[in-house]
Amino acid sequence: MEQYVIKGGNPLYGEVEISGAKNAALAILAAAIMTDETVTIENLPNVRDINVLLRTIEEIGARVERVNAHKVRVNGSFIQNVSVDNEFIRKIRASYYLLGALLGKYKRAEVALPGGCDIGSRPIDLHIKGFRAMGAQVDIAHGLVIARAQHLAGTHIYLDKSSVGATINIMMAAAMADGKTVIENAAKEPHVVDVANFLNSMGANIRGAGTDVIRIVGVERLHKTEYSVIPDQIEAGSFMFAVGAAGGDVLLKNVIPKHLEATTAKLLEVGCMVDEFDDAVRVHSGGSLHHTQVTTLPYPGFPTDMQPQMAVLLGIADGTSTVTESIFENRFRYVDELTRMGADIKVESNIAIIRGVEKYTGARVSAPDLRAGAALVIAGLVAEGITIVDDIYYIERGYEDFDKKLRGIGGQIEKISDDKDLQKFILKVS
Numbered sequence: 001m002e003q004y005v006i007k008g009g010n011p012l013y014g015e016v017e018i019s020g021a022k023n024a025a026l027a028i029l030a031a032a033i034m035t036d037e038t039v040t041i042e043n044l045p046n047v048r049d050i051n052v053l054l055r056t057i058e059e060i061g062a063r064v065e066r067v068n069a070h071k072v073r074v075n076g077s078f079i080q081n082v083s084v085d086n087e088f089i090r091k092i093r094a095s096y097y098l099l100g101a102l103l104g105k106y107k108r109a110e111v112a113l114p115g116g117c118d119i120g121s122r123p124i125d126l127h128i129k130g131f132r133a134m135g136a137q138v139d140i141a142h143g144l145v146i147a148r149a150q151h152l153a154g155t156h157i158y159l160d161k162s163s164v165g166a167t168i169n170i171m172m173a174a175a176m177a178d179g180k181t182v183i184e185n186a187a188k189e190p191h192v193v194d195v196a197n198f199l200n201s202m203g204a205n206i207r208g209a210g211t212d213v214i215r216i217v218g219v220e221r222l223h224k225t226e227y228s229v230i231p232d233q234i235e236a237g238s239f240m241f242a243v244g245a246a247g248g249d250v251l252l253k254n255v256i257p258k259h260l261e262a263t264t265a266k267l268l269e270v271g272c273m274v275d276e277f278d279d280a281v282r283v284h285s286g287g288s289l290h291h292t293q294v295t296t297l298p299y300p301g302f303p304t305d306m307q308p309q310m311a312v313l314l315g316i317a318d319g320t321s322t323v324t325e326s327i328f329e330n331r332f333r334y335v336d337e338l339t340r341m342g343a344d345i346k347v348e349s350n351i352a353i354i355r356g357v358e359k360y361t362g363a364r365v366s367a368p369d370l371r372a373g374a375a376l377v378i379a380g381l382v383a384e385g386i387t388i389v390d391d392i393y394y395i396e397r398g399y400e401d402f403d404k405k406l407r408g409i410g411g412q413i414e415k416i417s418d419d420k421d422l423q424k425f426i427l428k429v430s
């Protein structure tokens with residue numbers, strides 16, 4: 001099993017290039033099979049979840065040409081099979097996007113119930129409610145969600161919660177339904193807008209993405225397009241917090257500063273400096289960090305996917321901070337690991353009360369999920385001594401070359417496979 005080994009204490013300096021947004025790219029790849037013409041997608045992040053989805057759409061008959069690590073051509077005209085199930089797709093959350101895409105195009109879909117990170121109960125009742133409102137019959141049997149419709153009809157859907165997944169899924173099915181669909185209380189996340197832009201570039205008629213009312217007029221067919229995925233706001237935010245915690249001065253390239261506003265605001269509150277450019281941000285930090293309060297909220301609020309990284313930063317800020325998680329109920333599983341590194345955090349219900357400590361100390365810890373795994377790496381970059389992070393499989397689901405990019409800005413981190421690699425690393429850094 002591979003691990004990351006980190007020697008903490010180095011501030012970070014230099015430039016880092018942010019990859020395409022995983023969560024936008026997953027939905028876009030699913031939507032790409034909705035046309036029979038060839039779609040070209042660029043700025044794909046080269047991460048495990050994307051590769052699983054590409055392999056899966058290939059398995060059901062789509063032609064996938066990997067032009068290079070970040071560019072792919074997809075042709076969905078050869079799809080024979082609307083049943084999606086394999087041991088890999090069961091583990092990723094975004095498998096559910098194939099429901100909306102296949103149901104929209106073929107009016108039939110069978111997709112394994114989605115997996116993903118264990119951050120709480122993650123129902124898909126709102127997705128199903130949306131499909132049913134459009135006239136589909138949806139059943140769950142043998143671990144699959146089975147949806148079929150004689151024909152899909154546009155309708156009015158109110159989402160009880162502003163769900164990113166449900167908004168995108170309903171938008172995809174509605175793009176090829178008969179008539180007009182209105183989604184109220186829609187999610188406003190940047191990737192919702194990106195998927196709408198992508199579908200529109202294929203000939204869909206979607207208005208209002210980015211607001212809480214999205215209007216979709218169904219079209220009979222979609223056509224070819226070339227599209228570049230937006231930059232990953234969570235990867236960018238993770239690097240921003242790494243610099244905030246470790247100190248230093250780093251320019252992040254290929255970002256949309258507007259998408260990072262909540263992250264930037266929190267960094268400023270704790271005493272870091274952030275300069276915004278057209279498609280870059282510079283973060284510099286060095287002095288002591290101040291305590292603050294943060295609550296996760298749907299966009300444009302502070303993203304739940306940045307919550308563990310924020311907690312790592314506050315763990316070494318002066319005074320007492322609180323982090324309130326309002327989206328998922330089980331997103332503090334990293335706290336025990338961080339405590340092993342010296343953090344002083346008490347969790348009461350959905351609030352973490354964090355008393356800042358002077359420093360973290362290196363320990364062997366395990367990544368409980370994707371974002372918490374990245375947060376533990378950040379803690380390792382700050383900690384005194386050596387940190388070993390197990391279960392980096394989770395981190396590689398969503399961060400492209402995380403170790404390589406961190407090394408590029410001065411982080412002492414290696415991916416290792418065995419004890420020999422570990423000894424080599426220790427010799428190198430001592």
Ligand code: UD1
Nearest residue numbers: 023093094122123124125126127161163164165166305327
């Ligand atoms: C997506 C992201 C994930 C991010 C989350 C919130 C992907 C693949 N994953 O997850 O990284 O943390 O958005 O920004 O893009 N809910 C229901 N019923 C549903 C759907 C959702 O009750 O049918 C609830 C969820 O339990 C949660 C809230 O709605 O409390 C938001 O979830 P949602 O936005 O759907 O998250 P995901 O699409 O799972």
